[in-house]
Amino acid sequence: MKFLPILFLLFAGLSACSPAAESAAADSEPGTSDTHRIVSLSGTLTELLYDLDFGDQLVGVDVTSTYPSAVNDVPKLGHVSQLNVEGLLALHPTLVFVAEEAxxxxALKTLADAGVTVVPVTMYPTLDNAARAATVLARHLSIDEQKIAEYTAGIEKDKRELEEKLAANEGERPRVLFxxxxxxxxxxxxxTDTEAAAIIELAGGENAIQSFSDFKPLTPEALVEAAPEFILMFTSGLASLDGKAGLANIPGISQTPAFQHDQIxxxxxxxxxxxxxxxAQAAGELAGKLHNRISK
Known part of the structure:
Protein backbone atom coordinates (compact mmCIF):
# COMPACT_ATOMS: atom_id res chain seq x y z
CA MET A 1 0.00 0.00 0.00
CA LYS A 2 1.44 3.34 -1.04
CA PHE A 3 1.24 6.11 1.55
CA LEU A 4 1.71 9.81 0.93
CA PRO A 5 4.60 11.16 3.03
CA ILE A 6 5.86 13.35 0.16
CA LEU A 7 2.41 14.58 -0.81
CA PHE A 8 1.63 15.48 2.79
CA LEU A 9 4.88 17.44 2.85
CA LEU A 10 3.70 19.46 -0.14
CA PHE A 11 0.23 19.78 1.35
CA ALA A 12 1.37 20.96 4.75
CA GLY A 13 4.46 22.94 3.75
CA LEU A 14 7.82 23.09 5.44
CA SER A 15 8.16 24.47 8.92
CA ALA A 16 11.28 25.39 10.83
CA CYS A 17 11.96 23.83 14.20
CA SER A 18 10.47 25.87 17.03
CA PRO A 19 12.39 26.43 20.27
CA ALA A 20 11.51 24.29 23.26
CA ALA A 21 9.35 25.94 25.87
CA GLU A 22 10.20 23.49 28.62
CA SER A 23 13.43 22.38 30.32
CA ALA A 24 14.82 18.88 30.06
CA ALA A 25 13.11 16.11 31.97
CA ALA A 26 14.83 13.06 33.39
CA ASP A 27 15.18 10.18 30.96
CA SER A 28 12.99 7.16 31.64
CA GLU A 29 12.79 3.64 30.30
CA PRO A 30 9.78 2.93 28.02
CA GLY A 31 6.72 1.85 29.99
CA THR A 32 8.25 2.55 33.42
CA SER A 33 7.10 6.13 33.97
CA ASP A 34 3.80 7.96 33.66
CA THR A 35 5.53 11.06 32.33
CA HIS A 36 7.44 11.34 29.07
CA ARG A 37 8.68 14.00 26.70
CA ILE A 38 7.15 12.77 23.46
CA VAL A 39 7.82 13.77 19.87
CA SER A 40 5.34 12.55 17.25
CA LEU A 41 6.41 12.54 13.61
CA SER A 42 3.05 11.39 12.24
CA GLY A 43 -0.24 13.24 12.16
CA THR A 44 -2.09 9.98 12.73
CA LEU A 45 -0.02 9.10 15.79
CA THR A 46 -0.36 12.63 17.14
CA GLU A 47 -4.16 12.43 16.97
CA LEU A 48 -4.02 9.01 18.62
CA LEU A 49 -1.82 10.30 21.44
CA TYR A 50 -4.34 13.04 22.17
CA ASP A 51 -7.14 10.48 22.09
CA LEU A 52 -5.26 8.41 24.66
CA ASP A 53 -4.70 11.46 26.91
CA PHE A 54 -0.99 11.91 26.21
CA GLY A 55 -1.32 15.21 24.38
CA ASP A 56 0.04 17.13 27.36
CA GLN A 57 3.29 15.13 27.13
CA LEU A 58 4.01 16.14 23.52
CA VAL A 59 7.00 18.47 23.19
CA GLY A 60 7.26 18.43 19.39
CA VAL A 61 5.32 17.30 16.30
CA ASP A 62 5.80 17.20 12.53
CA VAL A 63 3.93 19.31 9.97
CA THR A 64 1.35 16.60 9.25
CA SER A 65 0.12 16.92 12.85
CA THR A 66 -2.84 19.24 12.42
CA TYR A 67 -5.53 17.69 14.63
CA PRO A 68 -6.82 18.33 17.24
CA SER A 69 -6.50 22.12 17.40
CA ALA A 70 -4.54 21.89 20.67
CA VAL A 71 -1.58 20.59 18.66
CA ASN A 72 -1.12 24.07 17.20
CA ASP A 73 0.47 25.06 20.51
CA VAL A 74 3.14 22.34 20.24
CA PRO A 75 6.49 23.20 18.57
CA LYS A 76 6.59 22.18 14.89
CA LEU A 77 9.65 20.28 13.69
CA GLY A 78 9.16 20.28 9.94
CA HIS A 79 8.69 17.10 7.93
CA VAL A 80 10.19 13.77 8.97
CA SER A 81 12.36 13.77 5.84
CA GLN A 82 13.91 17.16 6.68
CA LEU A 83 14.28 17.23 10.43
CA ASN A 84 16.54 19.62 12.28
CA VAL A 85 18.19 17.07 14.57
CA GLU A 86 19.86 19.63 16.82
CA GLY A 87 16.59 21.47 17.30
CA LEU A 88 14.79 18.22 18.06
CA LEU A 89 17.41 17.14 20.58
CA ALA A 90 17.06 20.54 22.27
CA LEU A 91 13.54 19.44 23.22
CA HIS A 92 15.08 16.62 25.29
CA PRO A 93 12.65 13.94 24.03
CA THR A 94 12.48 10.59 25.78
CA LEU A 95 10.26 8.97 23.13
CA VAL A 96 9.91 9.60 19.41
CA PHE A 97 7.02 7.92 17.57
CA VAL A 98 7.23 7.66 13.78
CA ALA A 99 5.47 5.75 11.01
CA GLU A 100 7.28 2.55 10.04
CA GLU A 101 7.95 3.67 6.45
CA ALA A 102 10.01 6.63 7.73
CA ALA A 107 17.89 11.95 11.19
CA LEU A 108 16.15 9.18 13.11
CA LYS A 109 19.31 7.09 13.19
CA THR A 110 21.14 10.10 14.60
CA LEU A 111 18.50 10.42 17.31
CA ALA A 112 18.78 6.74 18.19
CA ASP A 113 22.58 7.02 18.32
CA ALA A 114 22.11 9.92 20.76
CA GLY A 115 20.18 7.62 23.09
CA VAL A 116 16.64 8.69 22.21
CA THR A 117 14.10 5.86 22.01
CA VAL A 118 12.67 5.90 18.47
CA VAL A 119 9.56 3.76 18.05
CA PRO A 120 8.41 2.91 14.50
CA VAL A 121 4.71 2.11 14.19
CA THR A 122 3.36 0.19 11.20
CA MET A 123 0.42 1.92 9.54
CA TYR A 124 -2.39 0.14 7.72
CA PRO A 125 -5.02 1.66 5.39
CA THR A 126 -7.79 0.10 7.46
CA LEU A 127 -10.52 1.36 9.76
CA ASP A 128 -8.88 -0.29 12.76
CA ASN A 129 -5.42 1.17 12.10
CA ALA A 130 -5.65 3.41 15.18
CA ALA A 131 -6.53 0.48 17.44
CA ARG A 132 -3.58 -1.53 16.13
CA ALA A 133 -1.26 1.45 16.59
CA ALA A 134 -2.57 1.97 20.13
CA THR A 135 -1.35 -1.49 21.11
CA VAL A 136 2.15 -0.52 19.95
CA LEU A 137 2.07 2.74 21.91
CA ALA A 138 0.96 0.80 24.98
CA ARG A 139 4.29 -1.04 25.00
CA HIS A 140 6.02 2.27 25.70
CA LEU A 141 3.40 4.28 27.58
CA SER A 142 1.42 3.51 30.72
CA ILE A 143 -1.91 2.88 29.04
CA ASP A 144 -4.42 0.82 30.98
CA GLU A 145 -5.43 -2.38 29.19
CA GLN A 146 -9.08 -1.60 29.86
CA LYS A 147 -8.69 1.75 28.12
CA ILE A 148 -7.21 0.05 25.07
CA ALA A 149 -10.08 -2.46 25.07
CA GLU A 150 -12.68 0.31 25.31
CA TYR A 151 -10.92 2.29 22.60
CA THR A 152 -10.84 -0.71 20.29
CA ALA A 153 -14.51 -1.44 21.01
CA GLY A 154 -15.43 2.13 20.05
CA ILE A 155 -13.67 1.82 16.71
CA GLU A 156 -15.36 -1.54 16.08
CA LYS A 157 -18.72 0.10 16.78
CA ASP A 158 -17.97 2.80 14.19
CA LYS A 159 -17.02 0.09 11.69
CA ARG A 160 -20.27 -1.82 12.24
CA GLU A 161 -22.33 1.33 11.78
CA LEU A 162 -20.58 2.03 8.49
CA GLU A 163 -21.11 -1.53 7.29
CA GLU A 164 -24.82 -1.30 8.12
CA LYS A 165 -25.15 1.91 6.12
CA LEU A 166 -23.30 0.45 3.15
CA ALA A 167 -25.44 -2.68 3.18
CA ALA A 168 -28.39 -0.59 1.98
CA ASN A 169 -26.42 0.20 -1.20
CA GLU A 170 -24.96 -3.21 -1.89
CA GLY A 171 -24.01 -3.52 -5.55
CA GLU A 172 -23.82 0.23 -6.13
CA ARG A 173 -20.18 1.20 -6.43
CA PRO A 174 -19.75 4.61 -8.10
CA ARG A 175 -16.45 5.27 -9.87
CA VAL A 176 -14.36 7.76 -7.91
CA LEU A 177 -11.19 9.50 -9.09
CA PHE A 178 -8.86 10.92 -6.44
CA THR A 192 -4.48 0.96 -7.10
CA ASP A 193 -2.52 0.09 -3.96
CA THR A 194 -2.88 3.59 -2.51
CA GLU A 195 -4.53 4.84 0.65
CA ALA A 196 -6.84 6.92 -1.55
CA ALA A 197 -8.06 3.77 -3.29
CA ALA A 198 -8.51 2.13 0.11
CA ILE A 199 -10.75 4.85 1.56
CA ILE A 200 -12.80 4.97 -1.65
CA GLU A 201 -13.43 1.23 -1.45
CA LEU A 202 -14.18 1.36 2.28
CA ALA A 203 -16.79 4.03 1.52
CA GLY A 204 -18.50 1.79 -1.01
CA GLY A 205 -16.97 3.24 -4.16
CA GLU A 206 -14.69 1.91 -6.87
CA ASN A 207 -11.33 3.54 -7.54
CA ALA A 208 -11.67 4.85 -11.09
CA ILE A 209 -8.06 4.05 -12.03
CA GLN A 210 -7.31 0.33 -12.25
CA SER A 211 -4.57 0.24 -14.90
CA PHE A 212 -1.68 1.30 -12.65
CA SER A 213 -0.68 1.43 -8.99
CA ASP A 214 0.67 4.30 -6.91
CA PHE A 215 0.27 7.92 -8.10
CA LYS A 216 0.89 9.20 -11.62
CA PRO A 217 0.54 12.60 -13.30
CA LEU A 218 -2.97 13.52 -14.40
CA THR A 219 -3.45 13.39 -18.17
CA PRO A 220 -6.50 13.88 -20.41
CA GLU A 221 -6.08 10.23 -21.41
CA ALA A 222 -6.32 9.13 -17.78
CA LEU A 223 -9.51 11.12 -17.38
CA VAL A 224 -11.06 9.49 -20.43
CA GLU A 225 -10.11 6.05 -19.12
CA ALA A 226 -11.40 6.81 -15.64
CA ALA A 227 -14.76 8.34 -16.64
CA PRO A 228 -15.35 9.13 -12.96
CA GLU A 229 -18.80 9.65 -11.53
CA PHE A 230 -17.18 11.53 -8.64
CA ILE A 231 -13.93 13.44 -8.27
CA LEU A 232 -12.40 13.37 -4.78
CA MET A 233 -9.80 15.92 -3.61
CA PHE A 234 -8.29 17.45 -0.52
CA THR A 235 -9.98 20.71 0.44
CA SER A 236 -6.59 22.39 0.20
CA GLY A 237 -6.01 20.87 -3.24
CA LEU A 238 -9.25 22.20 -4.67
CA ALA A 239 -8.50 25.59 -3.12
CA SER A 240 -5.07 25.59 -4.81
CA LEU A 241 -6.91 25.51 -8.15
CA ASP A 242 -9.24 28.36 -7.10
CA GLY A 243 -12.17 26.00 -6.60
CA LYS A 244 -14.39 24.30 -9.13
CA ALA A 245 -14.00 27.12 -11.63
CA GLY A 246 -10.25 26.54 -11.70
CA LEU A 247 -10.72 22.79 -11.84
CA ALA A 248 -12.72 23.25 -15.04
CA ASN A 249 -9.61 24.68 -16.71
CA ILE A 250 -7.76 21.36 -16.39
CA PRO A 251 -7.87 19.67 -19.83
CA GLY A 252 -10.45 16.89 -19.90
CA ILE A 253 -12.04 17.61 -16.51
CA SER A 254 -15.14 19.32 -17.89
CA GLN A 255 -15.86 16.27 -20.06
CA THR A 256 -16.07 13.88 -17.10
CA PRO A 257 -19.46 12.74 -15.76
CA ALA A 258 -18.31 13.91 -12.32
CA PHE A 259 -17.84 17.52 -13.40
CA GLN A 260 -20.91 17.58 -15.63
CA HIS A 261 -23.09 16.48 -12.70
CA ASP A 262 -21.30 18.72 -10.18
CA GLN A 263 -20.12 15.73 -8.15
CA ILE A 264 -16.84 17.13 -6.84
CA ALA A 280 -14.61 5.11 10.10
CA GLN A 281 -16.24 8.52 10.46
CA ALA A 282 -14.34 9.79 7.40
CA ALA A 283 -15.35 6.72 5.40
CA GLY A 284 -18.94 7.20 6.53
CA GLU A 285 -18.93 10.85 5.52
CA LEU A 286 -17.50 9.98 2.12
CA ALA A 287 -20.08 7.22 1.74
CA GLY A 288 -22.79 9.76 2.49
CA LYS A 289 -21.56 11.88 -0.39
CA LEU A 290 -21.32 8.93 -2.77
CA HIS A 291 -24.69 7.39 -1.93
CA ASN A 292 -27.60 9.76 -1.46
CA ARG A 293 -29.52 7.27 0.65
CA ILE A 294 -26.79 7.05 3.28
CA SER A 295 -26.99 9.64 6.01
CA LYS A 296 -23.64 11.05 7.17
Missing part, protein backbone atom coordinates in the same frame (compact mmCIF):
# COMPACT_ATOMS: atom_id res chain seq x y z
CA UNK A 103 12.11 4.73 10.25
CA UNK A 104 15.25 4.63 8.08
CA UNK A 105 15.57 8.39 7.68
CA UNK A 106 19.14 9.47 8.59
CA UNK A 179 -6.83 13.89 -7.65
CA UNK A 180 -3.96 15.29 -5.62
CA UNK A 181 -3.43 18.94 -6.52
CA UNK A 182 -0.96 21.57 -5.46
CA UNK A 183 -1.75 24.16 -8.07
CA UNK A 184 -2.51 23.47 -11.73
CA UNK A 185 1.06 22.35 -12.44
CA UNK A 186 1.13 19.62 -9.82
CA UNK A 187 -1.72 17.22 -10.46
CA UNK A 188 -1.60 13.49 -9.76
CA UNK A 189 -4.19 10.74 -9.73
CA UNK A 190 -4.37 7.72 -7.44
CA UNK A 191 -4.08 4.26 -8.89
CA UNK A 265 -16.03 16.13 -3.26
CA UNK A 266 -13.45 17.96 -1.16
CA UNK A 267 -12.42 16.78 2.32
CA UNK A 268 -9.64 17.54 4.80
CA UNK A 269 -6.52 15.60 3.85
CA UNK A 270 -5.55 14.25 7.27
CA UNK A 271 -9.14 13.33 8.09
CA UNK A 272 -9.64 11.55 4.77
CA UNK A 273 -6.37 9.64 4.38
CA UNK A 274 -4.80 9.61 7.84
CA UNK A 275 -6.53 6.35 8.86
CA UNK A 276 -6.52 7.57 12.43
CA UNK A 277 -9.14 7.40 15.20
CA UNK A 278 -11.74 9.04 12.94
CA UNK A 279 -11.18 6.76 9.93
Missing amino acids: KDKP IYARGARQLMVAG IAMDGHYLLGFGPRA
Whole structure:
Protein backbone atom coordinates (compact mmCIF):
# COMPACT_ATOMS: atom_id res chain seq x y z
CA MET A 1 0.00 0.00 0.00
CA LYS A 2 1.44 3.34 -1.04
CA PHE A 3 1.24 6.11 1.55
CA LEU A 4 1.71 9.81 0.93
CA PRO A 5 4.60 11.16 3.03
CA ILE A 6 5.86 13.35 0.16
CA LEU A 7 2.41 14.58 -0.81
CA PHE A 8 1.63 15.48 2.79
CA LEU A 9 4.88 17.44 2.85
CA LEU A 10 3.70 19.46 -0.14
CA PHE A 11 0.23 19.78 1.35
CA ALA A 12 1.37 20.96 4.75
CA GLY A 13 4.46 22.94 3.75
CA LEU A 14 7.82 23.09 5.44
CA SER A 15 8.16 24.47 8.92
CA ALA A 16 11.28 25.39 10.83
CA CYS A 17 11.96 23.83 14.20
CA SER A 18 10.47 25.87 17.03
CA PRO A 19 12.39 26.43 20.27
CA ALA A 20 11.51 24.29 23.26
CA ALA A 21 9.35 25.94 25.87
CA GLU A 22 10.20 23.49 28.62
CA SER A 23 13.43 22.38 30.32
CA ALA A 24 14.82 18.88 30.06
CA ALA A 25 13.11 16.11 31.97
CA ALA A 26 14.83 13.06 33.39
CA ASP A 27 15.18 10.18 30.96
CA SER A 28 12.99 7.16 31.64
CA GLU A 29 12.79 3.64 30.30
CA PRO A 30 9.78 2.93 28.02
CA GLY A 31 6.72 1.85 29.99
CA THR A 32 8.25 2.55 33.42
CA SER A 33 7.10 6.13 33.97
CA ASP A 34 3.80 7.96 33.66
CA THR A 35 5.53 11.06 32.33
CA HIS A 36 7.44 11.34 29.07
CA ARG A 37 8.68 14.00 26.70
CA ILE A 38 7.15 12.77 23.46
CA VAL A 39 7.82 13.77 19.87
CA SER A 40 5.34 12.55 17.25
CA LEU A 41 6.41 12.54 13.61
CA SER A 42 3.05 11.39 12.24
CA GLY A 43 -0.24 13.24 12.16
CA THR A 44 -2.09 9.98 12.73
CA LEU A 45 -0.02 9.10 15.79
CA THR A 46 -0.36 12.63 17.14
CA GLU A 47 -4.16 12.43 16.97
CA LEU A 48 -4.02 9.01 18.62
CA LEU A 49 -1.82 10.30 21.44
CA TYR A 50 -4.34 13.04 22.17
CA ASP A 51 -7.14 10.48 22.09
CA LEU A 52 -5.26 8.41 24.66
CA ASP A 53 -4.70 11.46 26.91
CA PHE A 54 -0.99 11.91 26.21
CA GLY A 55 -1.32 15.21 24.38
CA ASP A 56 0.04 17.13 27.36
CA GLN A 57 3.29 15.13 27.13
CA LEU A 58 4.01 16.14 23.52
CA VAL A 59 7.00 18.47 23.19
CA GLY A 60 7.26 18.43 19.39
CA VAL A 61 5.32 17.30 16.30
CA ASP A 62 5.80 17.20 12.53
CA VAL A 63 3.93 19.31 9.97
CA THR A 64 1.35 16.60 9.25
CA SER A 65 0.12 16.92 12.85
CA THR A 66 -2.84 19.24 12.42
CA TYR A 67 -5.53 17.69 14.63
CA PRO A 68 -6.82 18.33 17.24
CA SER A 69 -6.50 22.12 17.40
CA ALA A 70 -4.54 21.89 20.67
CA VAL A 71 -1.58 20.59 18.66
CA ASN A 72 -1.12 24.07 17.20
CA ASP A 73 0.47 25.06 20.51
CA VAL A 74 3.14 22.34 20.24
CA PRO A 75 6.49 23.20 18.57
CA LYS A 76 6.59 22.18 14.89
CA LEU A 77 9.65 20.28 13.69
CA GLY A 78 9.16 20.28 9.94
CA HIS A 79 8.69 17.10 7.93
CA VAL A 80 10.19 13.77 8.97
CA SER A 81 12.36 13.77 5.84
CA GLN A 82 13.91 17.16 6.68
CA LEU A 83 14.28 17.23 10.43
CA ASN A 84 16.54 19.62 12.28
CA VAL A 85 18.19 17.07 14.57
CA GLU A 86 19.86 19.63 16.82
CA GLY A 87 16.59 21.47 17.30
CA LEU A 88 14.79 18.22 18.06
CA LEU A 89 17.41 17.14 20.58
CA ALA A 90 17.06 20.54 22.27
CA LEU A 91 13.54 19.44 23.22
CA HIS A 92 15.08 16.62 25.29
CA PRO A 93 12.65 13.94 24.03
CA THR A 94 12.48 10.59 25.78
CA LEU A 95 10.26 8.97 23.13
CA VAL A 96 9.91 9.60 19.41
CA PHE A 97 7.02 7.92 17.57
CA VAL A 98 7.23 7.66 13.78
CA ALA A 99 5.47 5.75 11.01
CA GLU A 100 7.28 2.55 10.04
CA GLU A 101 7.95 3.67 6.45
CA ALA A 102 10.01 6.63 7.73
CA LYS A 103 12.11 4.73 10.25
CA ASP A 104 15.25 4.63 8.08
CA LYS A 105 15.57 8.39 7.68
CA PRO A 106 19.14 9.47 8.59
CA ALA A 107 17.89 11.95 11.19
CA LEU A 108 16.15 9.18 13.11
CA LYS A 109 19.31 7.09 13.19
CA THR A 110 21.14 10.10 14.60
CA LEU A 111 18.50 10.42 17.31
CA ALA A 112 18.78 6.74 18.19
CA ASP A 113 22.58 7.02 18.32
CA ALA A 114 22.11 9.92 20.76
CA GLY A 115 20.18 7.62 23.09
CA VAL A 116 16.64 8.69 22.21
CA THR A 117 14.10 5.86 22.01
CA VAL A 118 12.67 5.90 18.47
CA VAL A 119 9.56 3.76 18.05
CA PRO A 120 8.41 2.91 14.50
CA VAL A 121 4.71 2.11 14.19
CA THR A 122 3.36 0.19 11.20
CA MET A 123 0.42 1.92 9.54
CA TYR A 124 -2.39 0.14 7.72
CA PRO A 125 -5.02 1.66 5.39
CA THR A 126 -7.79 0.10 7.46
CA LEU A 127 -10.52 1.36 9.76
CA ASP A 128 -8.88 -0.29 12.76
CA ASN A 129 -5.42 1.17 12.10
CA ALA A 130 -5.65 3.41 15.18
CA ALA A 131 -6.53 0.48 17.44
CA ARG A 132 -3.58 -1.53 16.13
CA ALA A 133 -1.26 1.45 16.59
CA ALA A 134 -2.57 1.97 20.13
CA THR A 135 -1.35 -1.49 21.11
CA VAL A 136 2.15 -0.52 19.95
CA LEU A 137 2.07 2.74 21.91
CA ALA A 138 0.96 0.80 24.98
CA ARG A 139 4.29 -1.04 25.00
CA HIS A 140 6.02 2.27 25.70
CA LEU A 141 3.40 4.28 27.58
CA SER A 142 1.42 3.51 30.72
CA ILE A 143 -1.91 2.88 29.04
CA ASP A 144 -4.42 0.82 30.98
CA GLU A 145 -5.43 -2.38 29.19
CA GLN A 146 -9.08 -1.60 29.86
CA LYS A 147 -8.69 1.75 28.12
CA ILE A 148 -7.21 0.05 25.07
CA ALA A 149 -10.08 -2.46 25.07
CA GLU A 150 -12.68 0.31 25.31
CA TYR A 151 -10.92 2.29 22.60
CA THR A 152 -10.84 -0.71 20.29
CA ALA A 153 -14.51 -1.44 21.01
CA GLY A 154 -15.43 2.13 20.05
CA ILE A 155 -13.67 1.82 16.71
CA GLU A 156 -15.36 -1.54 16.08
CA LYS A 157 -18.72 0.10 16.78
CA ASP A 158 -17.97 2.80 14.19
CA LYS A 159 -17.02 0.09 11.69
CA ARG A 160 -20.27 -1.82 12.24
CA GLU A 161 -22.33 1.33 11.78
CA LEU A 162 -20.58 2.03 8.49
CA GLU A 163 -21.11 -1.53 7.29
CA GLU A 164 -24.82 -1.30 8.12
CA LYS A 165 -25.15 1.91 6.12
CA LEU A 166 -23.30 0.45 3.15
CA ALA A 167 -25.44 -2.68 3.18
CA ALA A 168 -28.39 -0.59 1.98
CA ASN A 169 -26.42 0.20 -1.20
CA GLU A 170 -24.96 -3.21 -1.89
CA GLY A 171 -24.01 -3.52 -5.55
CA GLU A 172 -23.82 0.23 -6.13
CA ARG A 173 -20.18 1.20 -6.43
CA PRO A 174 -19.75 4.61 -8.10
CA ARG A 175 -16.45 5.27 -9.87
CA VAL A 176 -14.36 7.76 -7.91
CA LEU A 177 -11.19 9.50 -9.09
CA PHE A 178 -8.86 10.92 -6.44
CA ILE A 179 -6.83 13.89 -7.65
CA TYR A 180 -3.96 15.29 -5.62
CA ALA A 181 -3.43 18.94 -6.52
CA ARG A 182 -0.96 21.57 -5.46
CA GLY A 183 -1.75 24.16 -8.07
CA ALA A 184 -2.51 23.47 -11.73
CA ARG A 185 1.06 22.35 -12.44
CA GLN A 186 1.13 19.62 -9.82
CA LEU A 187 -1.72 17.22 -10.46
CA MET A 188 -1.60 13.49 -9.76
CA VAL A 189 -4.19 10.74 -9.73
CA ALA A 190 -4.37 7.72 -7.44
CA GLY A 191 -4.08 4.26 -8.89
CA THR A 192 -4.48 0.96 -7.10
CA ASP A 193 -2.52 0.09 -3.96
CA THR A 194 -2.88 3.59 -2.51
CA GLU A 195 -4.53 4.84 0.65
CA ALA A 196 -6.84 6.92 -1.55
CA ALA A 197 -8.06 3.77 -3.29
CA ALA A 198 -8.51 2.13 0.11
CA ILE A 199 -10.75 4.85 1.56
CA ILE A 200 -12.80 4.97 -1.65
CA GLU A 201 -13.43 1.23 -1.45
CA LEU A 202 -14.18 1.36 2.28
CA ALA A 203 -16.79 4.03 1.52
CA GLY A 204 -18.50 1.79 -1.01
CA GLY A 205 -16.97 3.24 -4.16
CA GLU A 206 -14.69 1.91 -6.87
CA ASN A 207 -11.33 3.54 -7.54
CA ALA A 208 -11.67 4.85 -11.09
CA ILE A 209 -8.06 4.05 -12.03
CA GLN A 210 -7.31 0.33 -12.25
CA SER A 211 -4.57 0.24 -14.90
CA PHE A 212 -1.68 1.30 -12.65
CA SER A 213 -0.68 1.43 -8.99
CA ASP A 214 0.67 4.30 -6.91
CA PHE A 215 0.27 7.92 -8.10
CA LYS A 216 0.89 9.20 -11.62
CA PRO A 217 0.54 12.60 -13.30
CA LEU A 218 -2.97 13.52 -14.40
CA THR A 219 -3.45 13.39 -18.17
CA PRO A 220 -6.50 13.88 -20.41
CA GLU A 221 -6.08 10.23 -21.41
CA ALA A 222 -6.32 9.13 -17.78
CA LEU A 223 -9.51 11.12 -17.38
CA VAL A 224 -11.06 9.49 -20.43
CA GLU A 225 -10.11 6.05 -19.12
CA ALA A 226 -11.40 6.81 -15.64
CA ALA A 227 -14.76 8.34 -16.64
CA PRO A 228 -15.35 9.13 -12.96
CA GLU A 229 -18.80 9.65 -11.53
CA PHE A 230 -17.18 11.53 -8.64
CA ILE A 231 -13.93 13.44 -8.27
CA LEU A 232 -12.40 13.37 -4.78
CA MET A 233 -9.80 15.92 -3.61
CA PHE A 234 -8.29 17.45 -0.52
CA THR A 235 -9.98 20.71 0.44
CA SER A 236 -6.59 22.39 0.20
CA GLY A 237 -6.01 20.87 -3.24
CA LEU A 238 -9.25 22.20 -4.67
CA ALA A 239 -8.50 25.59 -3.12
CA SER A 240 -5.07 25.59 -4.81
CA LEU A 241 -6.91 25.51 -8.15
CA ASP A 242 -9.24 28.36 -7.10
CA GLY A 243 -12.17 26.00 -6.60
CA LYS A 244 -14.39 24.30 -9.13
CA ALA A 245 -14.00 27.12 -11.63
CA GLY A 246 -10.25 26.54 -11.70
CA LEU A 247 -10.72 22.79 -11.84
CA ALA A 248 -12.72 23.25 -15.04
CA ASN A 249 -9.61 24.68 -16.71
CA ILE A 250 -7.76 21.36 -16.39
CA PRO A 251 -7.87 19.67 -19.83
CA GLY A 252 -10.45 16.89 -19.90
CA ILE A 253 -12.04 17.61 -16.51
CA SER A 254 -15.14 19.32 -17.89
CA GLN A 255 -15.86 16.27 -20.06
CA THR A 256 -16.07 13.88 -17.10
CA PRO A 257 -19.46 12.74 -15.76
CA ALA A 258 -18.31 13.91 -12.32
CA PHE A 259 -17.84 17.52 -13.40
CA GLN A 260 -20.91 17.58 -15.63
CA HIS A 261 -23.09 16.48 -12.70
CA ASP A 262 -21.30 18.72 -10.18
CA GLN A 263 -20.12 15.73 -8.15
CA ILE A 264 -16.84 17.13 -6.84
CA ILE A 265 -16.03 16.13 -3.26
CA ALA A 266 -13.45 17.96 -1.16
CA MET A 267 -12.42 16.78 2.32
CA ASP A 268 -9.64 17.54 4.80
CA GLY A 269 -6.52 15.60 3.85
CA HIS A 270 -5.55 14.25 7.27
CA TYR A 271 -9.14 13.33 8.09
CA LEU A 272 -9.64 11.55 4.77
CA LEU A 273 -6.37 9.64 4.38
CA GLY A 274 -4.80 9.61 7.84
CA PHE A 275 -6.53 6.35 8.86
CA GLY A 276 -6.52 7.57 12.43
CA PRO A 277 -9.14 7.40 15.20
CA ARG A 278 -11.74 9.04 12.94
CA ALA A 279 -11.18 6.76 9.93
CA ALA A 280 -14.61 5.11 10.10
CA GLN A 281 -16.24 8.52 10.46
CA ALA A 282 -14.34 9.79 7.40
CA ALA A 283 -15.35 6.72 5.40
CA GLY A 284 -18.94 7.20 6.53
CA GLU A 285 -18.93 10.85 5.52
CA LEU A 286 -17.50 9.98 2.12
CA ALA A 287 -20.08 7.22 1.74
CA GLY A 288 -22.79 9.76 2.49
CA LYS A 289 -21.56 11.88 -0.39
CA LEU A 290 -21.32 8.93 -2.77
CA HIS A 291 -24.69 7.39 -1.93
CA ASN A 292 -27.60 9.76 -1.46
CA ARG A 293 -29.52 7.27 0.65
CA ILE A 294 -26.79 7.05 3.28
CA SER A 295 -26.99 9.64 6.01
CA LYS A 296 -23.64 11.05 7.17
